[in-house]
Amino acid sequence: MNNILIIGGTSAIATACARLWAEQHSRFMLVGRNAEKLQQTAADLQARGATEVQTHILDLDDLDGHAAMLERTQQLLQRIDIALVAHGSLPDQPMCERDPDYAVRAFTSNGLNVIALLTRLGNLMEVQGGGSIAVISSVAGERGRPSNYLYGSAKAAVSVFCSGLRARLFKSNVHLLTIKPGFVDTPMTQGLALPGLLLAQPDRVARDILSALQKRRLTLYTPWFWAPIMAVIKSIPEFAFKRLSL
């Protein structure tokens, strides 16, 4: 039995993970901004075998609310075995190019609020002296592409922050996994025309995440083929990359 905290508890990828954990009779704290969706997700996990599901309503952009949320989580779960950070949203890239305020807000939602959260969560886990933190970043954070470089740069910030935090928490026996999914079929990508062959289902990604956590892996590309794809994309020299409209 695990005690599991999920930030962005109504995300499709997080839900797929939670369903697998529910089968193992885990206890959950789900954090999200929509009460109705949280309640529906909680009922689902309960029926699938979760021993307990608590929910906490919080918009992660409200940085001041993080501390109270973590405090309540600690009270209810005592110990956090796994914390999955899964919230995120795809900004409207053209809008980011027109409106700097919007761009900053989008960067906050996908980057800064994760950094703020991980700062507190990292300290908490450090004191606890164990457990795993899994953070969903993205392959989009590996290289800026004209079609979504605002989102990409926020994810890049998250990935770099995670690698530093990992090295720090390692000394306290806290494991940190950076998850880099490719294209996943979820509400977030609903409106996009993505290549069918590269589009993964959330349950596939979830199985990868659980197995990477079990093996205490450091970085996960999921599905696996994104590792070689990103290796190629990263190796293209900038002068050539700028001509590709990716």
Next chain:
Amino acid sequence: MKTLGSWGRYPYSPQQPIPCHWRQQVAEQGLAWRDCQAVGLPYGNGRSYGDSCLASSDQVLYMRPLARFIEADWQQGLVTVEAGMTLGELLQCSIAKGWFLPVTPGTRLATVGGAIANDVHGKNHHVQGTFGRHVDGIELVRTDLGLVQCSPTAHAELFNATLGGLGLTGVIVAATLRLRRIASSKIRLQQIRFDNLREYFAISRELDIRHEYNVAWVDCLAPLSQIGRGVFLAGDHHDQAPCKPRPVTTVRIPITPPIPLFNQLTLRALNSLYFRCKGTRPERLQDYDAFFYPLDRLLEWNRIYGPWGFQQYQCVIPHGDAEEAVGELLATIRRHNEGSFLAVLKNCGDMPSPGLLSFPMPGVSLALDFPQRGERTRKLFLILDHIVRDAGGRLYPAKDAHMSGDDFRAAYPAWERLENLRDPALLSQFWQRVTLQ
């Protein structure tokens, strides 16, 4: 999201999906359709073969992401689930707790909504009837009435019409199902070879009363003199633990080959091999997935028929003339050299379904696949339809892409009642074909 199609890939008519991730989205989409006077259709997992899951507008509400449990009473075996949950996902949770589906079709990849909309049947129709008999309540969203909670006692007419309602009476958002207890996830299986239809009917009469699950595979490429030879499978839930869900391990056919991989030569070889391996065998235990869902191991196996797709022909023939009519159907198919691999014979019992347009009736059901070959297929089906009509039988809308409007309306006289209860914003290509033409 990718466009969607039907399982037979015929007719080819790519569907634009509107995915539904949360229950409240269903009503929102319904309103959107109503307000711009558009039509659509709910779509589950596209395991229907013909055009019943294709919208006349080519725009479908993709229900598959709606796959949550809403409530589960594992003491009583009563579950309320969202309509996009597949039967396999439900079993994955319920088996460990000692519950199985009272009725299951030959694929676990159908959704609960789809299973209700076609009022599907399984190998135990003679014992449990259709899927709809085990549904306690349905949460339906209509574009004209909004949310309707219907059950055998509340809005009963709409409830009954929704069982086998082909997705036309409203969008099923959730349903409450009564599961059946099991002590084991294994099936006790008996396998008996028969050499002709007479033997099949004799075995079936004898074993139907003794076993819950009965089905037979018939070799439809056997020489004309041996037509009707096959293997009878009789199964029951075993009574000893363990009760364990089986992981869904599958191999996917990744692409559609430019030509069908099946032709008469490969098929005949396969069939002969199958019958050589499948003689009469003593009783043994088999995992439930191997027994109920042998085809699910090969994901997207429909692709082997190539880009033109295929059709399944499934009919039910009332008992009186069944032996003769089934014999005639098999002989006709054999003479035309068209049928593929195996045909499935099943007995349908006399347990009535509350559904208005449910397919099963007391008699024998025959189902087999045909690669789509244009005019040749069309001509053969005309002859088969004639035999079925004369014997007082009917075809299964979930599998159909060809039946004439006259045949449909004669075989399903309640169609007008369904038409009266149809949600004005929902219309399938099937319904358009059989009621308007």
